[in-house]
Amino acid sequence: MKQNNQHKTTHFGFQEVEEASKQGLVREVFAKVAPNYDLMNDAMSMGLHRAWKDQLIDQLQPTPQMHLLDVAGGTGDIAFRALKSGCAQVTLCDINPAMLAEGRRRALDANLQKNISWITGNAECLPCPSNKFDAYTIAFGIRNVTHIENALADAFRCLRVGGHFLCLEFSLPQNPILRRIYDKYSFNIIPRLGKLLSNDAESYQYLVESIRRFPHAEDFATMIKNAGFTQVNYKRLSGGIVCIHSGWKPPPSPSPSGRGPG
Secondary structure (H helix, E strand, O other): OOOOOOOOEEEEEEEEEEEEHHHHHHHHHHHHHHHHHHHHHHHHHHHHHHHHHHHHHHOOOOOOOOEEEEEEEOOHHHHHHHHHHHOOEEEEEEHHHHHHHHHHHHHHHHOOOOOEEEEOOOOOOOOOOOOOOOEEEEEHHHHHOOHHHHHHHEEEEEEEEEEEEEEEEEEEOOHHHHHHHHHHHHHHHHHHHHHHOOOHHHHHHHHHHHHHHOOOHHHHHHHHHHHHOOOEEEEEEEHHHEEEEEEEEEOOHHHHOOOOOO
16 A cells, blocks of 8 residues: 655644744744844833743742753743842753854843853754753743644653743633734734834744644643643733743652562
8 A cells, every 4th residue: 555645734823834844944933033032022022021931930949959951042031030040050952043142142241151051952852861950941932843742752851850841831811802902912013013123024923823823721731741740730921821831740650560660
């Protein structure tokens, strides 16, 4: 019998594209937006993204012993906050060299070069050792990966037992009136801001569409549980525009004989 050789497809915003091409398309988007990324975050969220990230760090509770892996860390917003809040060390990983270059520039300007390392890597197959990190954060990045379940599995792999997974990601407001207002703002205003501030409406059209394609909060929480995390929960912020998802890596289950490995 002949095998079906059709290429698998996935979503890129509202478009259907070949799975193999999505990573490159996302990389192109963020290469274009990198120079104005922080300016656009302020404009799109009216500054709220700063409070959302502060709440993520509050929930992280950095300690002088913590080694944090910040994935899709881009320009360093989460990493810098963690270091300023007492985190011992941050490894910042992003798939896009342009975003990492912008982060390094910001670190130099803020005199935050110490205790932070920068690596280029894909969230689905991180170039990091297993069972290494005390905490893993990803802010506004996981919706851009091709296979979310693979990114969650690799987060689980990289964390030590007892490690904390935290994800800050856009969601959809539950209140129907707020959702209508949010939809009109997202589709009518954000691409225009992109055009005005960075001469790039198309990239921000994709970012708006990618939010609508991301799983609902309850479904994403189920995906986190399926990856092996326990004590999974999420907290809605700003009426549900964003959510902080949390989970912990448990110790391995005992073997059926009651004996551990070995």
